[in-house]
Amino acid sequence: MRYGLVGSSGRMGHEIKEVFSAHELVLEVDESGIFRRGEPNVFVDFSNRSVLATTLQLCSQYGAGLVIGTTALAEEDMKAIKELSNHVPVVQSYNFSTGINILKILLRESASLFEGMDVEIIETHHNKKKDVPSGTAIILKEALGREVPVHSLRIGGVPGDHTIFFANEGEVLQISHHAISRRVFAIGALRAAEFCVSAKNGFYSFEEVLRWTQKR
Numbered sequence: 001m002r003y004g005l006v007g008s009s010g011r012m013g014h015e016i017k018e019v020f021s022a023h024e025l026v027l028e029v030d031e032s033g034i035f036r037r038g039e040p041n042v043f044v045d046f047s048n049r050s051v052l053a054t055t056l057q058l059c060s061q062y063g064a065g066l067v068i069g070t071t072a073l074a075e076e077d078m079k080a081i082k083e084l085s086n087h088v089p090v091v092q093s094y095n096f097s098t099g100i101n102i103l104k105i106l107l108r109e110s111a112s113l114f115e116g117m118d119v120e121i122i123e124t125h126h127n128k129k130k131d132v133p134s135g136t137a138i139i140l141k142e143a144l145g146r147e148v149p150v151h152s153l154r155i156g157g158v159p160g161d162h163t164i165f166f167a168n169e170g171e172v173l174q175i176s177h178h179a180i181s182r183r184v185f186a187i188g189a190l191r192a193a194e195f196c197v198s199a200k201n202g203f204y205s206f207e208e209v210l211r212w213t214q215k216r
């Protein structure tokens, strides 16, 4: 793969460069500019919504697919990403870990069992994280199919923890996901990029990438 990396000097950018070391990094974007050394066939974007227009323009220019993990996207951003997916394959997810994507499936399938219980989410991240709540908390709420309170902690160097509490008068059930390191997200992004370079044009979730990986 020849990949372009948006957010290349960031925390995720560094992790991605290590995990993608078998592939060729031919274009980098950060706040100091765009550095081109070749023509990417896929872009990976873990950055900020303020650079999204540049990312979309670069994907169109090179006819390259997109793997995007940037969080705190607005409705109009999602619309623009979906428009790009008419022309190239796009994988978008607020969490590229296997565990969170399995949890999403479990929550969707069991949501009705939790009707009548109190449900709240606690998410904990490093103190440099800019957005609140986490993108993952948002997709967990979507999987539950209901609005629930989210409590956010921004402390130390925590890569990303999410716990969902379910409670009735007599008991508390809690389900937790703990990212041991942010490498897990970069490994997921690599799978998504491999998927992207062979997929048809379209908008894909990371769940679809996981199913594709299992079939290989």
Ligand SMILES: NC(=O)C1=CN([C@@H]2O[C@H](COP(=O)(O)OP(=O)(O)OC[C@H]3O[C@@H](n4cnc5c(N)ncnc54)[C@H](OP(=O)(O)O)[C@@H]3O)[C@@H](O)[C@H]2O)C=CC1
Residues within 6 Å of the ligand: 006, 007, 008, 009, 010, 011, 012, 013, 029, 030, 031, 032, 046, 047, 048, 050, 051, 068, 069, 070, 071, 072, 093, 094, 095, 096, 097, 131, 135, 182, 185
């Ligand atoms: N979906 C997932 O699985 C995961 C998603 N994330 C998300 O990825 C994103 C990045 O996280 P993280 O790496 O920790 O953040 P960092 O702040 O460490 O990195 C952000 C990167 O984006 C660049 N950037 C920001 N704004 C612009 C701009 N306007 N133009 C060009 N480049 C810009 C920064 O450039 P510079 O260094 O020059 O400022 C930097 O390279 C966040 O949205 C985070 O929530 C994180 C982990 C997992």
Ligand SMILES: O=C(O)C1=N[C@H](C(=O)O)C[C@H](O)C1
Residues within 6 Å of the ligand: 071, 094, 095, 125, 129, 133, 134, 135, 136, 137, 159, 160, 161
């Ligand atoms: O900014 C981060 O670090 C993370 N962001 C994502 C989110 O907002 O859910 C995913 C992960 O939890 C790490």
